[in-house]
Amino acid sequence: MTTVLKIDPKHPQQELILQAAEVLRGGGLVAFPTETVYGLGAIATDAKATARIFEAKERPATSPLIVHVASIAQAARFAARWPDEARALADAFWPGPLSIVLGKSPIVPAAVSGGGETVAMRAPAHPVAVALIEALGEGIAAPSANRSSRLPPVRAEHVLKGLDGRIDLVLDAGACPGGLESTVLDLSGAKPRVLRRGAISLARIASLVEVEDASRPASEDSSGWIRMAPVGEFEFTEVRSGAILVRERALAEGVAVRVLGEDARAYASRMYDALHELEDAGCEVVWIEQLPAGSDWDAIRDRLRR
Incomplete structure (x- = not known):
């Protein structure tokens, strides 16, 4: 131990x-x-x-x-x-x-x-x-x-x-x-x-x-455990349990929702903690609300796609 x-x-x-x-x-x-x-x-x-x-x-x-x-x-x-x-x-x-x-x-x-x-x-x-x-x-x-x-x-x-x-x-x-x-x-x-x-x-x-x-390009694949899309494109029909990470509001019923904040710094500080929680809960897929453009969000977007 x-x-x-x-x-x-x-x-x-x-x-x-x-x-x-x-x-x-x-x-x-x-x-x-x-x-x-x-x-x-x-x-x-x-x-x-x-x-x-x-x-x-x-x-x-x-x-x-x-x-x-x-x-x-x-x-x-x-x-x-x-x-x-x-x-x-x-x-x-x-x-x-x-x-x-x-x-x-x-x-x-x-x-x-x-x-x-x-x-x-x-x-x-x-x-x-x-x-x-x-x-x-x-x-x-x-x-x-x-x-x-x-x-x-x-x-x-x-x-x-x-x-x-x-x-x-x-x-x-x-x-x-x-x-x-x-x-x-x-x-x-x-x-x-x-x-x-x-x-x-x-x-x-x-x-x-x-x-x-010179950072290695992140994958654009949207078929893994973590998927990123605009809110209206979230799809849960093929999974038994799923979750959503959003910046400012709860948007769905029947799935786990974690609100991480509109500010990039606050979002980053909560991101991995929320993903661990959802992994431990057995979520089969995590949809993430598409993030805003801008240098403050670039690293967050990059890490989520890896």
């Missing part, structure tokens, strides 16, 4: 942080909250421990991990060089949900870089994550704390749904406030490229640097 420690999300108890840090120092895996989703962490320079992350998640070995740090100085240890662009972006968006990709330094294990020559780094803003990194004195390599291809976890219960018995410890600080993964920005090439859309919009990044959207 995985140990679960309930911890204060705003004022984490030092004794619990130290207990989690000791698990990490012993080569263990600890799930912890960030401002986006729960991460599954190991010491970033520990090759054996980081390899365990892939086993626990059943994650492809070529899929790199993000190193979570407490400062630019700590991040710079993992990069071969720290250019002015990286400093400007980190100054603007750290701590926060921007992962910066640079050429890796020799201390980065192959597992963390997915066998490649680059490393992704970010400074989380959640008090529990910050306290854990500072107590450890090391960067923490951490993807989302879920089985690969499953819904990202925004609560400790979501972590345990897929990883109970596979990891050592969960720091349970309740729901993550953001609910949308970090934006991944590659600065290792000639021009900055967004590799994954996330909580920091392209428009905000473009206000500081010229940037190219």
Whole structure:
């Protein structure tokens, strides 16, 4: 069984942080909250421990991990060089949900870089994550704390749904406030490229640097568990149970309806929580009200289509 420690999300108890840090120092895996989703962490320079992350998640070995740090100085240890662009972006968006990709330094294990020559780094803003990194004195390599291809976890219960018995410890600080993964920005090439859309919009990044959207196109298929359409095109005739996610109002009888809010930030913070709830309830299909145009909604639309 995985140990679960309930911890204060705003004022984490030092004794619990130290207990989690000791698990990490012993080569263990600890799930912890960030401002986006729960991460599954190991010491970033520990090759054996980081390899365990892939086993626990059943994650492809070529899929790199993000190193979570407490400062630019700590991040710079993992990069071969720290250019002015990286400093400007980190100054603007750290701590926060921007992962910066640079050429890796020799201390980065192959597992963390997915066998490649680059490393992704970010400074989380959640008090529990910050306290854990500072107590450890090391960067923490951490993807989302879920089985690969499953819904990202925004609560400790979501972590345990897929990883109970596979990891050592969960720091349970309740729901993550953001609910949308970090934006991944590659600065290792000639021009900055967004590799994954996330909580920091392209428009905000473009206000500081010229940037190219190189994120993998999301599927337009509407036959999976999650389907997106205008409200009038929802169709439940072929399923026994279904659900609707809408922005502002309840629209149907006989199906589960979750109202997530008209504001993109509020919608993102509730999105994965609602999807987990509907998955646990056995809903066969989830129809999502077509989202508004605009950069604030682009990452949400992208994540829902994956």
